[in-house]
Amino acid sequence: MAADDTTAPVPPSPWERERPARDRVSTARAPLTRERVVEAAFTVLDRQGLDGLSMRQVAGELGVTVSALYAHVSSKDDLLELMYTRLFDDFAIPEPDRERWEEQLRDFARSVRRRLLSHRDMARISMGHVPFTAELLPHVESLLALFRAAGLPDRIAAEAGDLISTYVDGFVLEEGIWQDRAARQAGDDDPSLSRPDWREMAGEMQDYFAALPAADFPHLRALSGLMVMDSSDDRFDIGLEIILRGLASYLPDQGAGAPDA
CATH class of the missing domain: 1.10.10.60 (Homeodomain-like)
Structure with a gap:
């Protein structure tokens, strides 16, 4: 703004x-x-x-x-x-659009993730940083405006930004940990040159879960083919979608089925 x-x-x-x-x-x-x-x-x-x-x-x-x-x-x-x-020098959140609030939040979260991934360990720095400085307050204000324009109750709007930021930080932190591990295994000094082989890792995990005793681990066996099967981008989007659908349940037009704020 x-x-x-x-x-x-x-x-x-x-x-x-x-x-x-x-x-x-x-x-x-x-x-x-x-x-x-x-x-x-x-x-x-x-x-x-x-x-x-x-x-x-x-x-x-x-x-x-x-x-x-x-x-x-x-x-x-x-x-x-x-x-x-x-x-976040050139970061901008668009004017709130009540009809597109979920799409705007998806764009926001994906953009923050890309920026955090642009430098090593930025997620760790982010998690130890309070974003209420003069430079960053306009971003916080714009994000709150987006939540309120969507119609979320004030109590939920006040917490939603921190929820999404924590999700993005935690996801990118995990990505960084696995990237550093891949670099160590490959003997690379620069982790940006290494990428974990997610497909190989997923296959190993799926095979392991599928081989567990059915009597003790029925759910892990039943879902083994779906565990860790997606790329990091897909996993991020699925987690984000779960959060957005949860927020949407608080909108007034959800009626009696909406959880109490």
Whole structure:
């Protein structure tokens, strides 16, 4: 949503940290900016993962001293927050459409997943980040507007955004874990070069479930041919559909069958 020119500035939230002024320049030979620090951090993150990301590694990537970074970021936590915010710089949620709210939510969730997958371990960073900064509040506001325009009760609308975000974060986190595991097994230093063989894994699991004792595991045997059979994209969409149908059950036009809010 475009902000009105007369809109008052958003007050700082309790989660925001003190940062140096944006225009400060370090004394390093090459001009150092906050944007360059964030880009270097993404490079280190993709190469070494969150556990290997440190201020020292970022400084090394830029060819500066660690102290030079502190003219632009106050701490590693501050840097992670800036990275998360940067990921959604050009993100936009469309104007709410009551007739298309489910489609709009599908597009929202898929877009967030794509962005989280664009850099290694971003789901882990996302799960430790509170999205109520001045830069991200407009996205939260637009998402709530979408829920309310759909007709969801306020109590459900207030929780739905967190529910969907948690689902996306958790799904992408699992994808990252399996990708890292595939990289280790292949001996690749860069996990982006490795992809788990989902088809092979699915076949092994299906065969295993189908061979379980029928008396003890009747349901696993009965559903063995359907377990883990889909691609990550399909699995994501099925899970998202379950959530959306649950939200739809709270709409007023569902009548007496709708669960209590």
